[in-house]
Amino acid sequence: MNEREKVDKTRRTLVAATSVVGGAAAVGAAIPFVASMLPSGRARAAGAPVEADIASLQPGELRVFEWRGKPVWVIRRTKEMIDSLKAVVPNLTDPESKASEQPDYAKNEFRSAKPEFMVMEGVCTHLGCSPQLKPMEAKGEMGADWVGGFYCPCHGSKFDYAGRVFRGAPAPTNLPVPPYTFVSDGQLLIGEDKEKKGA
């Protein structure tokens, strides 16, 4: 029996078995076809939203999650980090993120849905290296006016705590912000920006 005949036979069997529940017969008969159309596990992993537990994230701490094969950073910003965002504005290439990538709810002075939590892709917009967290304490290395942020070791691009690039850097735009949703205070869904109840 070839594949086609096998499917037809399955369909006949399912129709006979489910005829009492009407419409369900069509659903049952369709299963062999739908199953073959499902994306592979790899494809699902590549695009599916990722749950991020941030309940234990401490002020100033950065945690890395993986979404679509890319590192996504969640940083819980301290008050000092939030305050630094205003101070650096005159030195930024795109302070209002007009030419940069982020969802509408992150197109504000904090580049985030909640000022305390910054979510962004840890991938430099120049040639894709991963920038490093350089807190204010790294002044000796970064320069006397450094207020904290990120530094890309590949070609020297600097970013603030909202991922906004400093002027003069080779990176053309700010670090991208992926879509995300707060499912609760301590849990994020990265890759999903549907408004959820209780978010």
Ligand code: FES
């Ligand atoms: S890849 Fe980051 S500055 Fe070039």
